[in-house]
Amino acid sequence: MTTAESGITGRSTYRHGDLRRALIEAGVELARDGGPSAVVLREATRRAGVSPNAAYRHFTDRQDLLDEVCGACQSFVALAIEAEQAKITDVPDPLEQAHQVLRAVGVGYLHFALAEPGLFQTAFSASPDMEEATNEERAGESGLTPFQLLTKAIDGVEAAGGIPPERRPGAEFLAWSAVHGLAILLIDGPLRGIDTELRDSLIQRVISMVEQGL
Amino acid sequence: MTTAESGITGRSTYRHGDLRRALIEAGVELARDGGPSAVVLREATRRAGVSPNAAYRHFTDRQDLLDEVCGACQSFVALAIEAEQAKITDVPDPLEQAHQVLRAVGVGYLHFALAEPGLFQTAFSASPDMEEATNEERAGESGLTPFQLLTKAIDGVEAAGGIPPERRPGAEFLAWSAVHGLAILLIDGPLRGIDTELRDSLIQRVISMVEQGL
DNA sequence: AAGGTTATGTATACGTTGTACACATAACAG
DNA sequence: CTGTTATGTGTACAACGTATACATAACCTT
Incomplete structure (x- = not known):
């Protein structure tokens, strides 16, 4: 008009x-x-x-613009995770299902980091608050931020009996630490440019470490 | 003169x-x-x-200066790890001893990150190569870089039977991922400014996760 | 000791950045 | 139709990285 x-x-x-x-x-x-x-x-x-x-x-200033860009990048990460979760086909065992949902978080996260390192680094650079309750700018289709998707996935594992309730508090931080740390290693750490096969093997092992260690 | x-x-x-x-x-x-x-x-x-x-x-340029500063910061991290390892008192069980050496790597690393976040972030910002064979500028008293100290500690755990040999390759990357990821969460992630008690508990749990998951 | 070579500092200058302040324009409200 | 306001432009400044030319003194050779 x-x-x-x-x-x-x-x-x-x-x-x-x-x-x-x-x-x-x-x-x-x-x-x-x-x-x-x-x-x-x-x-x-x-x-x-x-x-x-x-x-x-x-x-208000450059930082304010960067914050918005950062929010957009986080929503891309959320979309990548959701896309990975959408691939999951139903399985009978609820615990196995919950584990697959959790693994999809890690795989989607890491694949995005490798596919779009610039956007990934921006998403988590001086992020004001990674959780920041339901900021729509930072969310994917589901309306959840990457961190909320992770939390939800871990909730699912707990509900299916995969985590003893006394170890549930803070579990998302342990999981995030391992996966995010590997992302950094792969993007610009000593693992940069590593062989694809080795890389995927490390991704699987980190996720397994998280599952076992929770 | x-x-x-x-x-x-x-x-x-x-x-x-x-x-x-x-x-x-x-x-x-x-x-x-x-x-x-x-x-x-x-x-x-x-x-x-x-x-x-x-x-x-x-x-040659600003980046070249920053690289040297980065190297100095890495050596500070190495010193922090060595200081933590120096606290260990001998224990009879070699496996327990090896685990303590490994835990000291994580604890020293994380304590340094919390005590000197600026230096820590600089140490691992666009580091050209974190391992970079025996660069003295990046090493502590022992002449080893932080990453080399970690590798050595994991070697010790393997030698003591704490890791099945087939899972040894790449184990240092799993360990580094988890500990470094937590450091970032604590420094400028959603865990920034967390309660000391909760923080130390998370540190212990991440390290336990690594030990179990290796 | 003298004098040339070279390592290491300074002076000046340019393009780029973030951003403050004043001004201009046009969309909108009455 | 006219005033208010939202949103753009113009100009200006300080700080940064760095290129180029120049200055100084430490050193090496004789």
Whole structure:
């Protein structure tokens, strides 16, 4: 209706139309190759076809923009986890089912980290609060953030009797630690560029370690 | 002998005397509060009482300086681990002894991360290669880097029969993943500022998870 | 001891960044 | 139709990394 809705990126009018979203999307592309430090305010405005200071009408400063980009990246991680969980076919044993849901969290998480290292690093760079109750910007289809998906999966394992209740508190942190640590090792640690076969084997072993150690 | 050796920081002569080391030390202090991104070349030269471009006689660029600072930080981690290992009193059971050595790696690592988050983050920020054969700059008293100390500790556990040999390869990566992941959670993840008691409990549980899961 | 070579510092300059402040424009409300 | 306000631009500044040219003094050779 309004003149701003002309093209894919509003540009016929002097008002951008959806600059906030455009800047976040530009930021995401910058993060994709280059990680969080590549999310440069001026470059984002350049890509949005707008003057540098226009960004300050939508974000208080660069960090504020980066936080939004970070939120978008977290939602991508959530989507990757959900996609992995969607692959699961029903199995009779509820405990086995719950374990598969949990494993899907780790596998989806790690696959995303390897496929999109820049976005992954951005998702968890100085994240204000990884859990941050139900922030829709950081969630996937299910409306849950990556951390909430993990928590839910562990709840499922506990419900199926896979974890003694006295060891349930904090279990998500143990699981997250192991999987996230491996992600970092694989992305820019000494395991960077490792053989695919070895890599997948390590992924499986970390997840097994978590299952056993919970 | 030479005029440069006058004071703690050589400054009587126009030649600094030990500018390279001075810049690295300044960089370490910057990293201490502020992490890797706070290691700013101009500020380091300022603190060394020297013009900005003087740094380029000793480092090819800012990244090169940061790499050296990173190496220094890794050696601090190694020292923290060694200090923790030094606390161990001899026990009769060799397997128990080996486990204690391994646990000291994790405890020393995590305590250092909590005590000096800026240095810790710098130590493992874009580290070129965490293992990097016997780089003395990155080592502690023993001449071993943090990763080498971990590897040695796991070797000890295997020798004492704590790990089936077929699961030995790559075991150090599993251990490192879990401990490093927890460090990140505690430093700037959702576990930041957690209660001390809860924190120490999580540390113990992560280490137990590693021991069990290896 | 003298003088050339070289290591190590300084001076100046440029492009890039984040961001403050003043101003301009057009969408919208009355 | 006109004033308010949301959203853009223009200009400016300090800080950063770093390239290039130049200066100084430590050193090595004679």
